Amino acid sequence: MFDNDKMKLLYKRMVVTRQLEYGIREQHKAGKVRGPVHMCVGQEATGVGACACLNDDDWVTSTHRGHAHFVGKGLDLNKMVAEMMGKSTGYCGGKASHMLIASREKGMLGGCGIVCGALGIGVGYGLTFKMDGSDRVALSFLGDGASNEGMFHEALNMAALWKTNNVIFVEHNMYGLTVRADRHLSVENISDRAAAYGIPGVSIDGNDIIAVIEATEEAVARARRGEGPTLIEAKTYRVLGFSTGDKGGYQSQEEIDSWTTPEKDPIIRFAKYLQEKGICTEADIEELNAEAQNDVDKAIQFGLESPYPDSSVLMEGIFA
Amino acid sequence: MSKRFYKDVLREALIEEMERDSNVFLLGEDIEVYGGAFRVTEKLNEMFGSMRVMDTPISEQAQTGIAIGAAIAGKRPVLEMMYMDWIGLTLDQMVNQASLLHYVYDGQVKLPFVMRTQGGARASASAQHSKSLEAWFCHIPGIKVVSPSTPYDAKGLLKAAIRDDNPVLFIEHKLLYGTRGEVPEEEYILPIGKADIKREGSDCTVIATSAMVLEALEAAEELEKEGISIEVVDPRTLVPFDKETVKESIEKTNHAVIVHEAWKTGGFGGEIAAIIAEEMFDSLDAPVIRLGAKDCPIPYSPGLEPLTVPNKDDIIAAVKKSLQ
Numbered sequence A: 001m002f003d004n005d006k007m008k009l010l011y012k013r014m015v016v017t018r019q020l021e022y023g024i025r026e027q028h029k030a031g032k033v034r035g036p037v038h039m040c041v042g043q044e045a046t047g048v049g050a051c052a053c054l055n056d057d058d059w060v061t062s063t064h065r066g067h068a069h070f071v072g073k074g075l076d077l078n079k080m081v082a083e084m085m086g087k088s089t090g091y092c093g094g095k096a097s098h099m100l101i102a103s104r105e106k107g108m109l110g111g112c113g114i115v116c117g118a119l120g121i122g123v124g125y126g127l128t129f130k131m132d133g134s135d136r137v138a139l140s141f142l143g144d145g146a147s148n149e150g151m152f153h154e155a156l157n158m159a160a161l162w163k164t165n166n167v168i169f170v171e172h173n174m175y176g177l178t179v180r181a182d183r184h185l186s187v188e189n190i191s192d193r194a195a196a197y198g199i200p201g202v203s204i205d206g207n208d209i210i211a212v213i214e215a216t217e218e219a220v221a222r223a224r225r226g227e228g229p230t231l232i233e234a235k236t237y238r239v240l241g242f243s244t245g246d247k248g249g250y251q252s253q254e255e256i257d258s259w260t261t262p263e264k265d266p267i268i269r270f271a272k273y274l275q276e277k278g279i280c281t282e283a284d285i286e287e288l289n290a291e292a293q294n295d296v297d298k299a300i301q302f303g304l305e306s307p308y309p310d311s312s313v314l315m316e317g318i319f320a
Numbered sequence B: 001m002s003k004r005f006y007k008d009v010l011r012e013a014l015i016e017e018m019e020r021d022s023n024v025f026l027l028g029e030d031i032e033v034y035g036g037a038f039r040v041t042e043k044l045n046e047m048f049g050s051m052r053v054m055d056t057p058i059s060e061q062a063q064t065g066i067a068i069g070a071a072i073a074g075k076r077p078v079l080e081m082m083y084m085d086w087i088g089l090t091l092d093q094m095v096n097q098a099s100l101l102h103y104v105y106d107g108q109v110k111l112p113f114v115m116r117t118q119g120g121a122r123a124s125a126s127a128q129h130s131k132s133l134e135a136w137f138c139h140i141p142g143i144k145v146v147s148p149s150t151p152y153d154a155k156g157l158l159k160a161a162i163r164d165d166n167p168v169l170f171i172e173h174k175l176l177y178g179t180r181g182e183v184p185e186e187e188y189i190l191p192i193g194k195a196d197i198k199r200e201g202s203d204c205t206v207i208a209t210s211a212m213v214l215e216a217l218e219a220a221e222e223l224e225k226e227g228i229s230i231e232v233v234d235p236r237t238l239v240p241f242d243k244e245t246v247k248e249s250i251e252k253t254n255h256a257v258i259v260h261e262a263w264k265t266g267g268f269g270g271e272i273a274a275i276i277a278e279e280m281f282d283s284l285d286a287p288v289i290r291l292g293a294k295d296c297p298i299p300y301s302p303g304l305e306p307l308t309v310p311n312k313d314d315i316i317a318a319v320k321k322s323l324q
Ligand SMILES: Cc1ncc(C[n+]2csc(CCOP(=O)(O)OP(=O)(O)O)c2C)c(N)n1
Pocket: A064, A065, A113, A114, A115, A116, A142, A143, A144, A145, A146, A147, A173, A175, A176, A177, A238, A242, B029, B058, B060, B082, B086, B089
């Protein structure tokens, strides 16, 4: 595992992610962030934990629900928020939106609004790393719903066949948009699908960041050795519904409550772990919480104060 | 007559056709329990059960194949494709199967299959949720393409599409769901392939599609104050295209402006302009003007997105240029 400083950093990143979601939700209500925004409250352990096992030159493909991935990969919070507000200081100059954030420098390439749309691209990265004799790794995040796309099956087959440097990380949050997993999946565990491609598949508790890190470290090590891809399925839960546009009515309150208990909440669990291991005191946790909130507040302020892009950039950058 | 929402009358059309014909069934993402991303199928599962209102996994290619197969086997499926942006995932099935099987099997099969989708920008939905891709389908013989701009047209044409024995791409618009218009209480059906004059005028014909019809009507109001009278023609269906109505209008006005939300390059406006040039050249007093989205991916930023799609001011300027 990691040294104490990194463990504390991961905790802070989880809290940043959560507070960011609440902050962004407020900004969306105020009309400063627009379009449907997909939040990952309750899913902080997967994005932050899995990305912690990667270096800056390992590349990640994300999804429409990527905020924990972006924070986990160490992206600058100010530039993230500015992009979510469509400002010129954002990661993509305001052209992308919250869904499509990318940072080549940080190995985040990138967010994607098309379900499973980035998986083939991720395998393309992994294939390139292998061709170049590099031990760099590409990790692709997906949702449970995405595992029903043709792309999932086509890409896994090729990644397995060519033993590319990939990790396929499914965040199984129990719903594909509004459809509960037992109504869209033919199997209970998506990891079972790995057998069809002859690669390892594991199911883990996605709300336990330690389990996430252990499984990802093993998969990344395997990919670095050139032994091919691993399918990780992390069971977790999407607490705030599909997006800011969600009218609800399909997730029962009882179900939501059962996933937000202290025994299930990934942040509370990690705080407890850090204290039990003597890595943090209660005061340390309080301090990290305050720092995280402060970072988020500053980022939102930065976003609000930044200008919109100049109209002259509209027709720039269509071709390289 | 009463004023009703576009989304509500689409739902009514589905109900009426499902009640009339037990072979009509709906499938698509989030249409069953949730009632559709744009609420068109709300509570239809309670009325018709989950065998006729089916949530599907996120598997667009196979959904399309399954709808085509069911159509050939005797059902009349209506498949909802939530955003037009990922209609590319259905494209092979549409282009290599749906469009041509009736023809190449020499009439042994029919494909009474409707794909409902919606397109359009100006909702800050960013580059993968804002496109207008109808031209792709207009290019393929064997697929009808319908694109209603008003609640009245939406209801009458959806009913016609469901009764049609051919694959029909039925294109709604995300900004139109919340618009209201007069719709009769009694049942009616509109013919596929017939344009509609949304406003009569004498100086210039503006051929507008989908949400751009609303912009054209606003432009007409403003131009009228300046003494310029424009006729707004809404083709309503792009394939088959009602040349006759366009011809009659241009014979009267001698000027033509075409406006759609799709990108200008390769957009269906080019086809309309070509038809006018080939068949109505003698009626023209000025070159045809086309307006379409700027040829760039649709950016998210509120500072940029509004600049991409034509609006009423662009239409006013184009009409004035044509009349110069
Ligand atoms: C190809 C495609 N189909 C459908 C959609 C609409 N859509 C966006 S997210 C989503 C659900 C994805 O479910 P899952 O992969 O489980 O991710 P989650 O939202 O649960 O994180 C759907 C259907 C889309 N964006 N792209």
